[in-house]
Amino acid sequence: MGTLQHIQHQISALNDLIKINNDRITGYQKALEGITDNSLTSIFEGYADQSKGYVNELNDYIHLLGGSPADGTTLAGKFYHTWMDVKSAFTKKDIHSVLSDCEYGEDVAKSAYRKAMEDKELIWEDDKVLTLLTNHMNGLKMAHDAIKALRDSSKQSAA
Numbered sequence: 808m809g810t811l812q813h814i815q816h817q818i819s820a821l822n823d824l825i826k827i828n829n830d831r832i833t834g835y836q837k838a839l840e841g842i843t844d845n846s847l848t849s850i851f852e853g854y855a856d857q858s859k860g861y862v863n864e865l866n867d868y869i870h871l872l873g874g875s876p877a878d879g880t881t882l883a884g885k886f887y888h889t890w891m892d893v894k895s896a897f898t899k900k901d902i903h904s905v906l907s908d909c910e911y912g913e914d915v916a917k918s919a920y921r922k923a924m925e926d927k928e929l930i931w932e933d934d935k936v937l938t939l940l941t942n943h944m945n946g947l948k949m950a951h952d953a954i955k956a957l958r959d960s961s962k963q964s965a966a
């Protein structure tokens with residue numbers, strides 16, 4: 808693969824991560840619509856802001872590579888958010904189910920980053936992109952673990 812193809816591959820892969828982060832932002836915005844618990848409001852807003860920061864960092868890196876950053880969400884994310892809307896229209900949106908939806912979103916984001924970090928063409932001889940992805944992945948792992956713990960404790964307190 809030539810240098811230009813390598814750069815184009817990097818831009819494409821990083822744009823996919825922008826879309827995943829946009830999905831995550833939308834997911835937390837939808838979660839905010841379904842809750843009244845103020846402690847969760849600040850947590851959800853914080854994770855949406857975290858992804859906004861990740862998008863900005865990815866945008867900057869794509870600009871460095873000479874590319875144009877993406878600005879949408881993934882098709883899978885659109886289907887998932889539509890499903891969340893339909894589900895909430897027919898069921899009571901309790902804290903446990905909101906947190907379960909959020910945990911699912913965190914799993915999807917972690918999986919996308921894991922695949923990106925395994926993409927040898929993306930990270931090949933590029934310590935900056937590897938460091939960027941590693942930092943994002945660490946943040947996503949912490950967010951996932953925190954959401955999972957909240958979900959688990961919400962199930963116990965409802966029982």
